[in-house]
Amino acid sequence: MAKNLILWLVIAVVLMSVFQSFGTNSNSAKGQVDYTTFVRQIGQDQIKEVRFNDREITVTKRDNASYVTYLPVANDPKLLDDLINANVQVQGTPPEEPSLLASIFISWFPMLLLIGVWIFFMRQMQGGGGKGAMSFGKSKARMMGEDQIKTTFADVAGCDEAKEDVKELVDYLRDPSRFQKLGGKIPTGVLMVGPPGTGKTLLAKAIAGEAKVPFFTISGSDFVEMFVGVGASRVRDMFEQAKKAAPCIIFIDEIDAVGRQRGAGVGGGHDEREQTLNQMLVEMDGFEGNEGIIVIAATNRPDVLDPALLRPGRFDRQVVVGLPDVRGREQILKVHMRKVPLDGDVNPSLIARGTPGFSGADLANLVNEAALFAARGDKRTVSMVEFELAKDKIMMGAERKSMVMSEEQKASTAYHEAGHAIIGRLVPDHDPVYKVSIIPRGRALGVTMYLPEQDRVSHSREFLESMISSLYGGRLAEELIYGREKVSTGASNDIERATDIARKMVTQWGFSDKLGPLLYAEDEGEVFLGRSVTQSKHMSDDTAKLIDTEVRILIDRNYQRARQILVDNMDIMHAMKDALMKYETIDAGQIDDLMERKSEIRPPKGWIDDGDTLRNAPETELAPDEPVGDGIDALSEKDDTDSKPQA
Numbered sequence: 001m002a003k004n005l006i007l008w009l010v011i012a013v014v015l016m017s018v019f020q021s022f023g024t025n026s027n028s029a030k031g032q033v034d035y036t037t038f039v040r041q042i043g044q045d046q047i048k049e050v051r052f053n054d055r056e057i058t059v060t061k062r063d064n065a066s067y068v069t070y071l072p073v074a075n076d077p078k079l080l081d082d083l084i085n086a087n088v089q090v091q092g093t094p095p096e097e098p099s100l101l102a103s104i105f106i107s108w109f110p111m112l113l114l115i116g117v118w119i120f121f122m123r124q125m126q127g128g129g130g131k132g133a134m135s136f137g138k139s140k141a142r143m144m145g146e147d148q149i150k151t152t153f154a155d156v157a158g159c160d161e162a163k164e165d166v167k168e169l170v171d172y173l174r175d176p177s178r179f180q181k182l183g184g185k186i187p188t189g190v191l192m193v194g195p196p197g198t199g200k201t202l203l204a205k206a207i208a209g210e211a212k213v214p215f216f217t218i219s220g221s222d223f224v225e226m227f228v229g230v231g232a233s234r235v236r237d238m239f240e241q242a243k244k245a246a247p248c249i250i251f252i253d254e255i256d257a258v259g260r261q262r263g264a265g266v267g268g269g270h271d272e273r274e275q276t277l278n279q280m281l282v283e284m285d286g287f288e289g290n291e292g293i294i295v296i297a298a299t300n301r302p303d304v305l306d307p308a309l310l311r312p313g314r315f316d317r318q319v320v321v322g323l324p325d326v327r328g329r330e331q332i333l334k335v336h337m338r339k340v341p342l343d344g345d346v347n348p349s350l351i352a353r354g355t356p357g358f359s360g361a362d363l364a365n366l367v368n369e370a371a372l373f374a375a376r377g378d379k380r381t382v383s384m385v386e387f388e389l390a391k392d393k394i395m396m397g398a399e400r401k402s403m404v405m406s407e408e409q410k411a412s413t414a415y416h417e418a419g420h421a422i423i424g425r426l427v428p429d430h431d432p433v434y435k436v437s438i439i440p441r442g443r444a445l446g447v448t449m450y451l452p453e454q455d456r457v458s459h460s461r462e463f464l465e466s467m468i469s470s471l472y473g474g475r476l477a478e479e480l481i482y483g484r485e486k487v488s489t490g491a492s493n494d495i496e497r498a499t500d501i502a503r504k505m506v507t508q509w510g511f512s513d514k515l516g517p518l519l520y521a522e523d524e525g526e527v528f529l530g531r532s533v534t535q536s537k538h539m540s541d542d543t544a545k546l547i548d549t550e551v552r553i554l555i556d557r558n559y560q561r562a563r564q565i566l567v568d569n570m571d572i573m574h575a576m577k578d579a580l581m582k583y584e585t586i587d588a589g590q591i592d593d594l595m596e597r598k599s600e601i602r603p604p605k606g607w608i609d610d611g612d613t614l615r616n617a618p619e620t621e622l623a624p625d626e627p628v629g630d631g632i633d634a635l636s637e638k639d640d641t642d643s644k645p646q647a
């Protein structure tokens with residue numbers, strides 16, 4: 001591509017020099033002066049006489065010196081007038097036409113240059129060429145032949161409903177004519193909706209794999225180009241290719257890139273995208289020849305799509321691919337564990353329990369990380385220890401062993417975490433505290449982890465209030481031990497989360513008696529920026545004040561409860577701090593011992609009491625194993641390492 005441009009430039013330079021040398025072949029004995037100097041001398045009245053001989057001009061100056069110069073290739077229409085005005089004697093006449101070659105060159109050079117530049121850019125946009133210069137509007141869809149696709153339904157785990165929904169498509173693709181004969185409605189478009197990494201692409205590919213049909217994939221953003229009309233022609237081209245390969249599947253990832261509501265763009269000027277979308281709608285309507293093509297599109301923002309896309313005959317079917325539940329996670333883990341040599345102690349169901357909120361992609365990553373830990377440790381098989389390490393790393397960031405903490409800092413972190421843990425154990429309906437650690441990870445100084453019995457899909461009022469109490473446990477512990485003046489900023493994330501829960505309880509979940517079960521906050525996850533700035537339009541000042549009061553009351557109540565619990569259990573707090581200083585991480589069994597005020601607490605599992613902190617594989621039948629990032633304490637103001645409870 002760059003070569004192309006250079007080639008044109010070289011040609012241009014060669015041509016130029018050819019013209020230059022054109023008239024230069026005679027009279028070279030005399031001195032030669034360039035044309036501009038000659039023209040200047042005319043203006044300065046230095047020239048006495050000129051003699052034209054085709055393009056060669058012999059000049060005699062008033063001081064009788066003489067030299068030769070040449071007419072420029074393009075001729076100079078003003079030259080004769082200038083000479084006459086300057087009273088110069090003129091012999092012969094300048095040629096009227098520019099030289100033939102010159103005229104060709106002059107009229108074509110800009111064109112050639114333009115074409116050269118145009119080709120150059122097209123090649124650039126094409127991203128690697130190979131298809132020739134004119135494939136600008138060709139679709140970028142990648143096609144996989146039916147024998148290239150190895151994915152089947154067996155590779156997609158944990159989304160049985162979604163699989164059930166799409167099974168029919170497989171039947172259809174296997175024999176489209178059978179469906180048509182029966183007059184059945186032929187599916188054309190399927191919209192897969194779900195958060196990132198939940199296996200939408202995987203499921204689409206599995207449909208192709210099961211039906212043994214070709215699979216075209218393209219991303220919505222591939223249609224978006226800066227030139228109007230390009231996206232639309234790509235869409236046309238893609239459908240043309242697909243028609244030739246039918247029955248087949250077209251998979252459009254991130255359809256929202258083209259499918260956003262028309263006319264919704266800020267600042268207008270979205271002609272190109274709208275044209276592309278219109279073309280897609282036209283193709284989806286598919287008058288003839290679309291039989292046997294199923295278009296599957298994926299998005300995690302179905303709400304922003306243009307309603308026209310969702311009309312009957314287009315993407316009229318939605319398949320929801322959600323985050324997997326415990327059982328789903330277990331199955332997904334098993335799918336990915338098939339590829340790694342496992343130790344006998346590995347228990348997928350235990351890992352699944354400890355990874356709520358993980359997507360399929362996260363779980364695939366977990367297995368991969370565990371395998372990497374095993375490889376680093378020169379192990380033959382991947383055991384539970386590696387899964388544990390991988391999980392902690394993914395949830396909380398890598399351990400920052402290098403971070404130096406002073407003894408005081410460690411002690412205050414230990415008190416802080418002990419505060420969280422003790423409250424967590426003593427308030428009702430709280431997820432069991434399973435692990436407490438003062439090893440810094442990511443931006444967190446320490447961490448308290450909870451293990452939910454099952455994935456919670458909704459939360460009770462009691463659970464939420466307990467949550468608020470345990471979140472304040474950390475800060476309260478610091479305050480009780482060191483006094484109000486010495487409290488650190490480490491609790492900023494705790495405070496943020498507690499406030500968030502309390503506010504939602506009042507404004508969204510209807511837990512305030514004074515305000516009643518009404519929605520006071522606008523829905524979050526707004527599409528448009530700036531909405532939340534102008535929040536609560538429909539709210540009077542009095543209501544806003546009442547909300548603040550109610551939130552305040554809720555927080556005060558739970559703060560005081562937490563404070564009382566810590567005051568009553570000071571001795572446990574000191575003991576837990578000591579244990580944390582010694583072991584850095586304490587497990588559920590140790591926490592049990594501490595809570596029961598045992599004088600001697602057991603060492604952590606796998607602890608070899610010679611200062612070695614290496615953990616060993618935990619027993620499989622015992623529940624306390626999988627952490628849920630919670631009560632993580634931020635070093636800095638903002639911390640996004642953990643998940644919030646959601647109702």
Ligand SMILES: Nc1ncnc2c1ncn2[C@@H]1O[C@H](COP(=O)(O)OP(=O)(O)OP(=O)(O)O)[C@@H](O)[C@H]1O
Pocket residue numbers: 155156157158159194195196197198199200201202203253298300332335359360361362364
């Ligand atoms: N249900 C699942 N079963 C098995 N593996 C899964 C599942 N979901 C995701 N994965 C793993 O995660 C990887 C990424 O998933 P995939 O690309 O299909 O997600 P996606 O929903 O299309 O994500 P995105 O919206 O980000 O494109 C897959 O290649 C697979 O290894």
Ligand SMILES: [Zn+2]
Pocket residue numbers: 416420471474475490491494631632633634
């Ligand atoms: Zn904290």
